[in-house]
Amino acid sequence: MKELQPIINSVLNSYAGILFLARPAAGLAILLFTVLISPNLGLSALVCVSSAYVFARILGLKEDFLRLDFYIYNPLLVGLSIGYFFKIDSLSLLFLVLMGIFTFLLTYGLSSAFWYYFRLPVLSLPFVVGSLIAALASYHYSNLFVKSLYKFPSFSYFSLPLWLEGFLRSLGAIFFMPQVMVGLGLFLVILLSSRIMALLSVLGYATGTMIAYFFTGSLQEAFSNLNYFNFILIALALGGVFLIPSPKSYLMALVASAIAVPLTEASQVFWEKFGLPAFALPFNVTTMLILYALGLSGYRKLTLYYRGTPEKTLDHYLTLEKRFPARTWEVDLPVSGRWLVWQGPDGKFTHKGPWRYAIDFVVADESGRTYAGEGLKLEDYYAYHKPVFSPVTGRVVEVVDSLPDEPPGSANKDYPWGNHVIIYDPRGFYAVLAHLSPGTLKVKKGDWVVKGALIGLCGSSGYSPEPHLHLHLQSGPEIGSPTLPFVFSAYLKNGEFHDFSLPAEGETIEPAPPERRLKQTLNFLLGQEFEYDFFKNEEFNERFTLWVEMAPDGTFYFTEGKGKLYFAQRGSAFYFLNFEGPRTSPLRYFFLAAPKIPLLLKEGLSWEDYLPLEVSLGPLKKGLYLFILSFWPSFLKFKARYQALNRFDFKGEITFNDENIKTTVRLAPGKGFTEIKIEKENENLTFRRRTNHEQESSL
């Protein structure tokens, strides 16, 4: 039974996946609807999806892979459509199996091609194609027993308002069961899983039908057109699934539902000519077009990891993705000391068009001048002949080292990049450092360099009116390839520690190299144990032990048996990444007190961070907050500011709407946390590491 669990989950998820939910329970509910209310339909679907699944296993695809529900929800939908037209007998069973395998292959191929060429999900396009093919083929298959259409048992014993009935029937139509009861059931499933989705489904349907009503002039017609389920799917997909839920994603959902109206109408007319239903083509076309446009235009809030519901995705986005932007590459600052961002991305001089993601650095003094004396000689410029370091680890693929430094005020228009180095980063991009001084390059083509390795000295070669350093990432190995967005893994700005971000033009920043001691202090290894005494309002509460374990994906976490607190050192800071576990777990407070620790603590250094809602809120409140946040992102007045007191101590203040929490942390120079204090309104919590000596010697 235990081995069957993943398979069952996978099949159930494919049911839920049609509504963009990743919950086996929801899938089970939908499965039961289909089988109980229309056994013919339900069994057909089950046969089709099972054949697809079995075939996928024969191909050698593993459970992990098949967990991606869209691979088999397309065969499922095709099964539903066949079951809708044909009665189950031995012949139609064979047909179902064949179409199931075909649709799976179609999904497999199309999804890979769509992702490769367009970075788009395949959605239910394979279903549209598959069921059209099934319908077309069955023209000549007279041996298949055609059920007479519209002969469903009707449960409409009570009369509903026209719009509600229309909405529920359309919802049911997604599963080829355009009935009020089915729709009601589905809506309940949605509502229980996600309030955001429930709202979106109503909004999408209302928008689409109202627009249709304006054109046709008939409410009756608008509310009885079952193809309008497309509007619901569009609203769900754009409002909450493929975009991070936000006012903008909601607007996008409404706009998309509206523009899908003519498309739905047109495809219905077109396919009717051939006697075929229109299926979900409008949904697929509209959603893909909008996603593609948003992707190309660099929309920042595209969902990277859909976590099962929009709420969960939003929480993930608000915490992890805000803390570690995943859409851009992070590189190290290639200089030492304080440098001024002379020209940033989309700069006013040369960072335009395909070269917009670039940064120019100069050195300026307190009065903002970049040179001492009169600035007539290169040597007058502070930046001149300062070392330049590699921002990435990779292989040097190009070195130009023979162009002269241009005297101040002049520029070489023939070789604008001047002396430069191109380094290939195995993550899949090229880093370019330009305008270096001739004869100073320490690397040659083919060298392997690591982050922070000395590359050469800053110069003024190429199109460079004064000595400066140019940095960008590009997609190809040729100088001048289109540039890619990037962030710096860490830097200091006015005594503040910043990470995974880019400074703005005119800001002065300096690198934040980690201190060797703190790097060791916060380097926790498997098998290490730490014993803590927990005091509540100065009274002893409990004693617990933390130890380090490794998750299957290679990340490490602390656990005391109940909760899991994931951590990592990245760049110049130590991070708590994620907390899983009950609210009673003391690990939650560790996260609260130290979500991020720059590895260069020093009196006065300050930094900010975001905390996941689950660290600070109970489950009910969290759901409510997320719902509100999706409309009103600034609703959460949430601030977590931390400040170092000296090399090993720091304090924090977390303001959470009206709540205020104060924290202090003391690190042990040897290893780990010595003491963590949490001051809330009505309670003081203290976690004190037990007996320094014993701990130290046991390490």
Place this chain on the structure above:
Amino acid sequence: MKRPYQKPTILKLQVGFLREKKSSLSRMVRQEIDGVPVAELAEKFGSPLFVFSEKRLREQFRYLKRLFEGHYPRVEFSWSYKTNYLDAICRIFHQEGATAEVVSNFEYEKARRLGVPGDQIVFNGPYKPKEILRQAVLEGARINVDSLDEILDLEEIARETGEKLRIGLRVNMDTGIYPRWDRFGFNLESGEVLNVARRIAAGGRLEVVGLHCHQGTFILEPEAYGRAAEKLVDLSQKLENDFGWTIEYLDLGGGFPSRNRLKGLYLPPEVAVPPLSEYAEKIARALLTRLPAGDYPLLILETGRALVDEAGFLITTVRALKRLPDGRRAYILDAGVNLLFTAFWYHFRVEVEREIPGPPEPCVLYGPLCMNIDVVEESALLPPLARGTRLVLSPVGAYNVTQWMQFITYRPRVVLVTENGNAEVIREAETLEDIVRREKIPEHLK
């Protein structure tokens, strides 16, 4: 303006750098310090008078910080207290981000009194009394050990506290310069450092986290710093490999020159003293090429003179005129070697408060002491000065207000010309009461 009458004389032609606007001859006059007239300062605060320029202090610090940080990512400047530990001066450097480098109980206590936290103090010096050593340990100071006996003291303190102590080792080495300062710390070439390290590791109570060396003072050879850095990196890697320690900092000490004119050097400081950027380059290049990329220990620099010397001036007044038996002119000033300890090392720049007519001629500047050694300048080239003329000596910012002595007279005021041009007293002149306050007369002498 009508020029005053001058007696006709024949002069040797002085050829300076013609294109250099600041050639030595035209620099002979200084009417103001940061916009405050010399005459006003002297009249208001008396003569002699030490004057420091806040603007110069801050500018020099920022210049050095920018310079070194531009070459190496992790640099800490530790203000060398012995160079000038006046509270106001220290405050300025601490505000700019310098930590404190102290060498004695007095300096440690002074730094703490100024509000410098223990973990921002570097504690050097060949003798650290046990009490202050214990305090420094408890307050988390960086302690650089000078002798084996000090290691024994520290082990005892470690036994008391029950914690492993992190210390720095002071190392002396051959970097190709003379004289070699080999009395501080442990010798590298003879293998003494490694022996000591073995002893420390065997003791099990201490852990070495830093290396320190101080090669000397007023070092005119930037390459010496490069060599010192190389040797320290090699040593740190050996210590890390052999004993499993983590060397968190490399302290290259001080010794960086100011643009003062060292006695025995023929060339003027603009030519003879290499620019500080060369020192920065040599040190950084040595470190960056030897250390693994991105894993940098902290570089600590204990610059004193290079930061403060050129920000200090001494206003002094001609109190008497003399003609020596050999025919040279001589002047008695109200400031001598009692206030200008560095007069033994440097030829100061001597400037007159206003343009004085008459041919410059060689003369001797004496101080007010009744001793033969009290010579401020054996051979200055000055026009005939009248009694009461004020002179401005510079650079005098380093070492003088710490090594000055109260010998037969009082120590004068020290003022700071602030960034917005006000002159503020930062040390009052001594009075008789200051000096006799600590004296006691036994009963039978009363």
